Amino acid sequence: MLGVTLGAGLLAWYLVTVGVESVLSRATAIAPWAFVLVVGLVVLEGLADSIGVWASIEPLGDGLTPVQSVQFALAGDFFDILSPAGPVSSEPIMARFISVATDTGYADALGVRSVAKYVKAGAQLLVSGVLGLAILFGTPDMTALLTTVAIAIVGLLVFGGVVLLSRDYVSRVLVAVVAPIVTRVSALFRADPHDRSVVVNAVQRFWERILGFRGSPALLGLIALGGIIEQVLTAAALWVALAGTGTPVVFLPILVIVPLPQVASVVPIPGSLGAYDLLIGGALVLVTGAPAAATATAVLVVRTVALPFGATTGGLCVSFLPGWRPSPIRP
Numbered sequence: 001m002l003g004v005t006l007g008a009g010l011l012a013w014y015l016v017t018v019g020v021e022s023v024l025s026r027a028t029a030i031a032p033w034a035f036v037l038v039v040g041l042v043v044l045e046g047l048a049d050s051i052g053v054w055a056s057i058e059p060l061g062d063g064l065t066p067v068q069s070v071q072f073a074l075a076g077d078f079f080d081i082l083s084p085a086g087p088v089s090s091e092p093i094m095a096r097f098i099s100v101a102t103d104t105g106y107a108d109a110l111g112v113r114s115v116a117k118y119v120k121a122g123a124q125l126l127v128s129g130v131l132g133l134a135i136l137f138g139t140p141d142m143t144a145l146l147t148t149v150a151i152a153i154v155g156l157l158v159f160g161g162v163v164l165l166s167r168d169y170v171s172r173v174l175v176a177v178v179a180p181i182v183t184r185v186s187a188l189f190r191a192d193p194h195d196r197s198v199v200v201n202a203v204q205r206f207w208e209r210i211l212g213f214r215g216s217p218a219l220l221g222l223i224a225l226g227g228i229i230e231q232v233l234t235a236a237a238l239w240v241a242l243a244g245t246g247t248p249v250v251f252l253p254i255l256v257i258v259p260l261p262q263v264a265s266v267v268p269i270p271g272s273l274g275a276y277d278l279l280i281g282g283a284l285v286l287v288t289g290a291p292a293a294a295t296a297t298a299v300l301v302v303r304t305v306a307l308p309f310g311a312t313t314g315g316l317c318v319s320f321l322p323g324w325r326p327s328p329i330r331p
Contacts (some may be wrong), residue, residue: 010274014281015296022293026245027300034244035301038237042305045233046313049073051226055219056116059212060109061102071317072098078314081271081307088268091117097321107202111209118160119220120227124259125153127228132256148260164210171203234258234302238280241298242290253287271307 015023047070054069064072075097079090091113098109129149163170179199187193213220235255242249261272261279269275277299284295 008274010269011277012274014274014278015300018281018292018296023296023300026294026297029245030241030297030301031244034240037240038244038302039305039309041233041237041240042302042309045230045237045306046074046077046309048226048229048233049076051229052116052120052223053226055222055226056112057098057102057109058219059112059209059216060098060104064101068101071320072101074310074314075317075321076314077310078318081310081314083270085268085270087262087272097318097323100322100324105202105205107206108209111206112213114206115210115213115220116223118156119223120230121259121262122153122156122160123224123227124231125149125156127231128256128259129153131252135252135256149256152260167207171207174203175199231255231258237302237305238284238298241301242284242288242294244301245294245297247290247294247298249288249290254284257283257287271310273307277303 050066050069050073053073053076054064054066057064057069057072072094076090076094079093080087083089083093092110095106095109095113098104098113099106102109132149175196179196182194182199183196184193232255235251235258238258239249239251239254257280260283261276277296281292281295281299284290284298285292288295
């Protein structure tokens with residue numbers, strides 16, 4: 001509730017700043033062809049996520065079928081929108097359903113999905129960096145944007161390297177913090193509560209799943225490809241929405257800035273409501289030179305399609321996902 005309130009406040013402040021009447025007048029006058037295209041692109045973007053889902057879960061058990069991959073991808077969108085901290089808390093939630101579907105453990109599912117999120121973000125930022133240097137280099141107004149992309153790429157690489165190199169220390173801290181909690185909570189539901197060894201084994205499996213991708217470059221490539229396709233489709237939806245409001249702009253600069261608002265996911269707001277809109281809207285003004293009211297309208301139109309689609313279609317997919325394994329009742 002606090003997250004939704006904060007997000008709604010940010011969105012309201014953003015719209016008031018750029019002009020509510022101007023934004024709404026543009027939104028209601030968007031060309032019908034543009035709106036139809038936006039809907040199609042949003043749907044395709046949701047389906048494209050299934051490429052990375054399939055590739056990341058393939059090492060677990062028998063993996064997933066293409067249809068199941070689509071189901072899990074859309075279910076992930078549902079939890080991105082409605083889980084307490086948005087994308088930050090959606091993957092830990094989805095790991096439960098993945099572990100049941102593949103008949104593996106929670107730590108295994110969380111490990112492979114952590115790799116997927118990292119590789120996807122890295123691929124998108126790399127594309128943004130290369131395109132940014134090729135298209136925007138030498139433009140004074142773009143210096144801050146290119147610096148941001150470079151910092152994001154370097155930061156991602158440094159973070160991944162530090163985590164892997166210090167995984168023994170990270171594991172010790174995790175076990176020390178989590179083991180007492182697991183023991184006490186499991187004692188409420190089990191006659192034989194989990195002990196410290198259960199947590200140690202889970203953490204070990206988590207790292208094994210992450211390191212296991214070193215022998216699967218093809219799967220990593222598919223995860224990266226899926227992320228880049230999503231990036232292109234999201235940029236295309238924003239580009240079409242801008243064109244539909246009577247503000248044609250160049251496409252490639254939009255492609256550069258699409259991954260940057262992912263930083264909004266660190267704020268505990270379901271669906272990054274308000275935070276994402278503010279960041280992407282400001283970046284669009286910077287790289288396209290379009291009026292703030294036009295970019296706000298384009299973002300509003302795309303989000304108006306994407307959020308209900310993810311919440312409804314994704315919610316339907318979630319309703320068919322088993323969250324536990326049937327087991328005999330113990331005395």
